[in-house]
Amino acid sequence: MDEHKFIQAGIINIGDEILIGQIHNTNARFIAHELTAMGVYVKKILIVGDEKEDILSAFDEVLTCCDIVIVTGGLGSTNDDITKDCICRYFHRDLTENKIVLNHLQSIINTRKIKVPNSIFLQAMLPERSEVIANEVGLAPGIWIEDNGKILVAIPGVPQEMQAMLWDVLKKIQAHYHVNQHIIYKHIQTFGISEASLSEKLSDFENKLPPCIKLAYLPKAGYVSLRLTGYGASVKELETELEKQLSYLSHYIDEHIFSYENKTLSELVADKLKEQNQLFAVAESCTGGYIAHLTTLIPGSSKYFKGGVVAYSNEIKCNILQVEQQTINQHGAVSREVVMQMAKNVLQLYKVDYAIAVSGIAGPGGGSVEKPVGTVWIAVADTNNVYAKCFSLGNNRERIIQQSANMALYMLYKLL
Amino acid sequence: MDEHKFIQAGIINIGDEILIGQIHNTNARFIAHELTAMGVYVKKILIVGDEKEDILSAFDEVLTCCDIVIVTGGLGSTNDDITKDCICRYFHRDLTENKIVLNHLQSIINTRKIKVPNSIFLQAMLPERSEVIANEVGLAPGIWIEDNGKILVAIPGVPQEMQAMLWDVLKKIQAHYHVNQHIIYKHIQTFGISEASLSEKLSDFENKLPPCIKLAYLPKAGYVSLRLTGYGASVKELETELEKQLSYLSHYIDEHIFSYENKTLSELVADKLKEQNQLFAVAESCTGGYIAHLTTLIPGSSKYFKGGVVAYSNEIKCNILQVEQQTINQHGAVSREVVMQMAKNVLQLYKVDYAIAVSGIAGPGGGSVEKPVGTVWIAVADTNNVYAKCFSLGNNRERIIQQSANMALYMLYKLL
Numbered sequence: 001m002d003e004h005k006f007i008q009a010g011i012i013n014i015g016d017e018i019l020i021g022q023i024h025n026t027n028a029r030f031i032a033h034e035l036t037a038m039g040v041y042v043k044k045i046l047i048v049g050d051e052k053e054d055i056l057s058a059f060d061e062v063l064t065c066c067d068i069v070i071v072t073g074g075l076g077s078t079n080d081d082i083t084k085d086c087i088c089r090y091f092h093r094d095l096t097e098n099k100i101v102l103n104h105l106q107s108i109i110n111t112r113k114i115k116v117p118n119s120i121f122l123q124a125m126l127p128e129r130s131e132v133i134a135n136e137v138g139l140a141p142g143i144w145i146e147d148n149g150k151i152l153v154a155i156p157g158v159p160q161e162m163q164a165m166l167w168d169v170l171k172k173i174q175a176h177y178h179v180n181q182h183i184i185y186k187h188i189q190t191f192g193i194s195e196a197s198l199s200e201k202l203s204d205f206e207n208k209l210p211p212c213i214k215l216a217y218l219p220k221a222g223y224v225s226l227r228l229t230g231y232g233a234s235v236k237e238l239e240t241e242l243e244k245q246l247s248y249l250s251h252y253i254d255e256h257i258f259s260y261e262n263k264t265l266s267e268l269v270a271d272k273l274k275e276q277n278q279l280f281a282v283a284e285s286c287t288g289g290y291i292a293h294l295t296t297l298i299p300g301s302s303k304y305f306k307g308g309v310v311a312y313s314n315e316i317k318c319n320i321l322q323v324e325q326q327t328i329n330q331h332g333a334v335s336r337e338v339v340m341q342m343a344k345n346v347l348q349l350y351k352v353d354y355a356i357a358v359s360g361i362a363g364p365g366g367g368s369v370e371k372p373v374g375t376v377w378i379a380v381a382d383t384n385n386v387y388a389k390c391f392s393l394g395n396n397r398e399r400i401i402q403q404s405a406n407m408a409l410y411m412l413y414k415l416l
Numbered sequence: 417m418d419e420h421k422f423i424q425a426g427i428i429n430i431g432d433e434i435l436i437g438q439i440h441n442t443n444a445r446f447i448a449h450e451l452t453a454m455g456v457y458v459k460k461i462l463i464v465g466d467e468k469e470d471i472l473s474a475f476d477e478v479l480t481c482c483d484i485v486i487v488t489g490g491l492g493s494t495n496d497d498i499t500k501d502c503i504c505r506y507f508h509r510d511l512t513e514n515k516i517v518l519n520h521l522q523s524i525i526n527t528r529k530i531k532v533p534n535s536i537f538l539q540a541m542l543p544e545r546s547e548v549i550a551n552e553v554g555l556a557p558g559i560w561i562e563d564n565g566k567i568l569v570a571i572p573g574v575p576q577e578m579q580a581m582l583w584d585v586l587k588k589i590q591a592h593y594h595v596n597q598h599i600i601y602k603h604i605q606t607f608g609i610s611e612a613s614l615s616e617k618l619s620d621f622e623n624k625l626p627p628c629i630k631l632a633y634l635p636k637a638g639y640v641s642l643r644l645t646g647y648g649a650s651v652k653e654l655e656t657e658l659e660k661q662l663s664y665l666s667h668y669i670d671e672h673i674f675s676y677e678n679k680t681l682s683e684l685v686a687d688k689l690k691e692q693n694q695l696f697a698v699a700e701s702c703t704g705g706y707i708a709h710l711t712t713l714i715p716g717s718s719k720y721f722k723g724g725v726v727a728y729s730n731e732i733k734c735n736i737l738q739v740e741q742q743t744i745n746q747h748g749a750v751s752r753e754v755v756m757q758m759a760k761n762v763l764q765l766y767k768v769d770y771a772i773a774v775s776g777i778a779g780p781g782g783g784s785v786e787k788p789v790g791t792v793w794i795a796v797a798d799t800n801n802v803y804a805k806c807f808s809l810g811n812n813r814e815r816i817i818q819q820s821a822n823m824a825l826y827m828l829y830k831l832l
Contacts, residue, residue, distance in 0.1 A: 016630075016632055016645075017632060017634055017643075018444075018445070018448070018461070019448055019452075019458045019459075019460075019461065020448055020449065020452040020458065020645075021444075021445045021446065021447070021448035021449025021450070021451075021452060021458075022449070022634060022643070023445070023634065024440060024441075024442065024445055025441060025444065025445070025461075026440070028434075028437075028441065028463070029434070029437045029439070029440055029441070030437065031437070032434070032435055032436055032437035033436065033437025033438070034437070035437075036435075036436040036437060042435045042436065042437075043435075043464070043465070043470065044435075044462060044463060044464050044470065044474070045434070045435065045441075045462070045463035046460060046461070046462050046463075047444070047460060047461035047462075048459075048460050049459070054459065054460065057481075058460070061477060065473075076611070076612075076615075076633075077612065077615065078611070078612075078615040078633055079615075079619075079622050079623075079631075080630070080631070080632060080633070116612060116613075116616075117612060117613070117615070117616030117619075119615075119616065119619075120612065139612070158635070160810070160812055160815065195492070195494070196492075196493065196494075196532060196533060196536065196555070197532075197533070199492075199493065199494040199533065199535070200532075200533030200535065203533075203535070214432075214496070215496070216432055216433060216496060217492075217494055217496070218433055218438060218439065219574070227433075227438070229432075229436075282726075284705075284708075286712075287712075288708050288709055288711065288712025288713075288717070288723075289700075289705030289706065289707070289708025289709040289711075289712060289724070289726065290705065290709045290712075291705070292700075292704050292705025292708070292709075292726045292728075293704055293705040293706045293708075293709045295704065295705075296702075296703075296704025296705060296706075296726075296728060296778075296817075297704075297813070297814065297817070299779070299780050299781070299813055300781065301704070301728070302728050302729060305728050306728055306729045306731070306732055307704075307725065307726035307727050307728035307729065307732045307736075308705070308725075308726045309723065309724075309725060309726075309736075310698070310705065310708045310712075310723035310724045310725075310726070311723050312708075312712060312717070312718050312721050312722055312723035313718060313722045313723065315722070315767075316722055316723045316766060320723075320725075320736075320765065320766075349736065350732060350736075351731075362712075363715070364715050365715070365716065394576070396576060397713070397715055398713065399576065401712075401713070
């Protein structure tokens, strides 16, 4: 990959709470994704704490090797917010009051009728010779500084504010650099084959890839996604080359590919159900509502999802889902027979076209020699038939829940 | 904070998939959390792509300012895995075959009866004069190298493998440095007050804090956590000082504090229910199974959670949860009346002591002038009473779901 043709960007996230592992750094992922999508090459991401020296040296490290750095965090009005001070010191600038920001703050406070401390008005103090990135969601404005051919952008670390402001930042970057390099992705989703086996099957393909295209392996919970990334100036040429390589690749692992879309399994299921104008419901034991959650995260899911029953006790399986007590006594709650009854009954109860049912042992307790932790039965039903399958999914509770959900959604996807 | 008394560590995560924003960097958080807990100061986290030059310069940057660096990723046997090559080049060492690793690989392959490509055996080639961190979960061994007073540790990027191996790494670090510095945290969870207002109320307190103690603001979905961090050599002195500061802090914001435990709301609810030996269930519309999911993520949750109904259509609210059609016609599905019926009825249906019900407009569609996106009604019920409250939670679908779940769990927590 000839990365030097690209605008190179770095991301700096400031905040002790990331360094001590208290929160996920979701901002870096969001920004990296958006920069990449517009053809900017993200070269590094750096996380440092709320310490002046560490922030200054982070500015230096990233601006040495990148054209632009996007900084998040430390722009609030509490005492641990020192990003603005660091920017002034690094670029040798003073703070000056920005009247537009001041008026904007005043109008927000008036409109929302909220009581705020006076320190809020410090937000209107900005480094001289900088531009404002307006914050329509919160109070702290963003800062855009150009210096010595490099650009530093600072925006708040609160995800909603950061996300709302990033669009303006991206537009300014595009205008500033006249971006005309392109990165194009092709996605390949596979099921039922490990990363190592995929890699063996594709080693020949990989060795013959042209330098402008890269292959990456992205293991998910229960399946593996592949990504081809193409870099170049001409979208048309790049598309042609990528399509050619994609067809070579498909040839090697054809029987394992279930989608070429960069979508989650719940999104793929959603597309098919909407297309077919059909409804589904779930009966969840060990996944405990996770399949319903993955489904309802998608906007508009009420069009094809009527809901479900979380049956976290045998009593609920019997009383609400009408599973026969005798079946549970005879085969256990984690069995083909129980999961098939759960699927059939929730389908009737919810009057839907398709249903998923899951019953398994997520651990850490509840396992036995015969049915160890990780044993999960999944059934999918339509109005005529019901199919069930058993999986062994390791011994990590969260992973078992995630993998079970994906296995179940995959089984439904194949049935649709 | 006198950070220089501490062992300073850096984390480097290698992988294009993080830089382009395709996956969350959960490894950094996990490692940072564990290092901090054992008293190692995490000074920086750096993410770079699968490019030799970037990896080498990352080694250099981190080893310049830290005593130890933990590297994840790029240890597999596919072509984009180049961490081992970079280690050899950086420390001027060759690869040599490690017989123990070779035998271990062979025995894993024999036991699991899996078909693997021959390239797997490259995993047994390790930098000379390095120690092996055994991998009991996967195939790639970890590497521990000491050089010039600094330590570099490389472990796989697959979260389960990384997590399993990290314990050995932490033990080796502890043994190597005779760690005797301590970091102690105190947590304060607040509800019903914004970060800015907390900061104003606490400005006096913050100004008087001794240098060995820091205050951090950690906004969550719907509430704000605070954290006091104390640094020092004597656990006893540190505990005394922290307890003193904690009681000062509580004095300023007493009416907003609901817990001093570093637990999620679902964990706090779990503790109370287990203590009282009682059961609960949920009826979820707009949260779509998320409260059930948060609850069932906790090991042992079947002891106090019987499950619930995800009612993602009015028909299900009426047919399964026995909400009166007339009530929905008269007040709408998002109303005090409907959510109260949902709570009362799921309590009876599931035969539990407590119930939560949520109905709201998560958007982006479905809003009106009267009930805009973000309007959420929540009810909690016990066997005698039911209480309902209305919230306005902004316009971001995922945030509305998260905040609604926390508001509901908080209402239940206060009722218990």
